[in-house]
Amino acid sequence: MATGNKTTERRHKLRIELINAGEAILSEQGLSALTARAAASAVGCSVGAIYNVFEDIDGLIIAVNSRTLAKLDQKISRFVPGDASGLEPEDCLSGLAVAYCQFAIEHTNAWSALFEHGERISRSIPDWHMDEHVHLIGHIVKSLRQLQPGISDEDGRQLAGLLFSAVHGVVSLGLQGFFFAVPQRELETQVSLLVRATLAGLKKSA
The missing domain is CATH 1.10.357.10 (Tetracycline Repressor, domain 2)
Known part of the structure; x- marks a missing residue:
């Protein structure tokens, strides 16, 4: 149960970090710049990790x-x-x-x-x-x-x-x-x- 909670917390944290990064990228550079690679680079995660918290x-x-x-x-x-x-x-x-x-x-x-x-x-x-x-x-x-x-x-x-x-x-x-x-x-x-x-x-x- 504790492991499951930690996994949920990590995913929630990553989700918020990605939204924050996406918001900054979009605001500064526009929608075309908000790619999976750009968001992953901004938070220091792999591109694949994004799809653990978002469908696409x-x-x-x-x-x-x-x-x-x-x-x-x-x-x-x-x-x-x-x-x-x-x-x-x-x-x-x-x-x-x-x-x-x-x-x-x-x-x-x-x-x-x-x-x-x-x-x-x-x-x-x-x-x-x-x-x-x-x-x-x-x-x-x-x-x-x-x-x-x-x-x-x-x-x-x-x-x-x-x-x-x-x-x-x-x-x-x-x-x-x-x-x-x-x-x-x-x-x-x-x-x-x-x-x-x-x-x-x-x-x-x-």
């Missing part, structure tokens, strides 16, 4: 991305209704968009990996990780419900997805420098204006 390199990347989502959640949570005392729903949604923009600028490589990895992964993403994404979209839905209490679950999800896609698109183009370079403050203003204009249109059509 995608498992390590998912674990790193999970940390990124937790950090993003922490960044935007102050604009979630109930946590953002005194803010109107429009201010909550605008605040969510601006905080998302700021996070993408502050952690560009980690933020990009959330979407790049989904495009290249060769197996299905675990349900628990998908739930983490859904949880973040739920912040938008929560604000929309305060704005339009009668909105259906399906319409709420659809509208939340639309708002996220629009804001994400503006942020992505701004960071990639397509068409024109946008200073950070201007990019934040753009996503706020986009959200507020969308909500104003919804009010008129209601």
Whole structure:
């Protein structure tokens, strides 16, 4: 029993070390640099040892991305209704968009990996990780419900997805420098204006 516990502890320790190393590699060099060999070298273990704690390199990347989502959640949570005392729903949604923009600028490589990895992964993403994404979209839905209490679950999800896609698109183009370079403050203003204009249109059509 004692030997089994020690083995479990060693695996847990290695898992945390690999996630820490993977997080550093991804943040500094980008997703393409996060390979099994690079992670193993960073912690001083063999490449094969990685597969004692992760199914494959995608498992390590998912674990790193999970940390990124937790950090993003922490960044935007102050604009979630109930946590953002005194803010109107429009201010909550605008605040969510601006905080998302700021996070993408502050952690560009980690933020990009959330979407790049989904495009290249060769197996299905675990349900628990998908739930983490859904949880973040739920912040938008929560604000929309305060704005339009009668909105259906399906319409709420659809509208939340639309708002996220629009804001994400503006942020992505701004960071990639397509068409024109946008200073950070201007990019934040753009996503706020986009959200507020969308909500104003919804009010008129209601």
